[in-house]
Amino acid sequence: MRLIKAQEKDFERVCDLYARIIGETTGMEQYARWKKGLYPTEEGIRAYMAEGALYLFSDGDSLAGAMAITMEQGEDYHEIAWERKVPDNNVAAVHIFGVSPDYQRRGTGRDMLRKAILLARENHKKAVRLEALASNTPARHLYESEGFRYRGKRRRYADNTG
Numbered sequence: 001m002r003l004i005k006a007q008e009k010d011f012e013r014v015c016d017l018y019a020r021i022i023g024e025t026t027g028m029e030q031y032a033r034w035k036k037g038l039y040p041t042e043e044g045i046r047a048y049m050a051e052g053a054l055y056l057f058s059d060g061d062s063l064a065g066a067m068a069i070t071m072e073q074g075e076d077y078h079e080i081a082w083e084r085k086v087p088d089n090n091v092a093a094v095h096i097f098g099v100s101p102d103y104q105r106r107g108t109g110r111d112m113l114r115k116a117i118l119l120a121r122e123n124h125k126k127a128v129r130l131e132a133l134a135s136n137t138p139a140r141h142l143y144e145s146e147g148f149r150y151r152g153k154r155r156r157y158a159d160n161t162g
């Protein structure tokens with residue numbers, strides 16, 4: 001499988017992928033609590049595409065997953081007590097990480113995460129950061145199994161979770 005940068009022509013397929021992830025992922029209401037139209041939004045997907053930060057995990061003509069990888073962290077990450085202080089422009093951040101229901105429980109998420117780390121290294125980033133709801137134990141287990149460590153909790157409002 002390959003990690004490729006999403007293009008405008010991919011927009012509908014990406015929206016369909018996230019709709020399937022939301023509608024068909026077992027435990028979505030309990031773990032990630034994504035809701036169609038609330039998170040991820042079409043506007044957010046378009047913004048990541050315009051920034052060149054939306055990536056597709058492609059299995060031939062099929063989409064196995066999608067994620068945004070920004071090559072800079074936002075100020076909201078400053079609230080966390082990171083093990084290493086790294087300037088914002090030396091950090092890659094992973095967002096809207098989603099695996100197609102057809103590819104879940106097959107190691108696809110692990111492969112995607114490894115590709116994100118490799119992309120960050122290729123862009124000379126010193127750190128990769130991501131976040132998950134405290135309730136999203138499957139994501140947290142995946143991240144921790146790949147060497148990520150829990151560094152803290154932030155409280156912020158999101159339309160899909162409150």
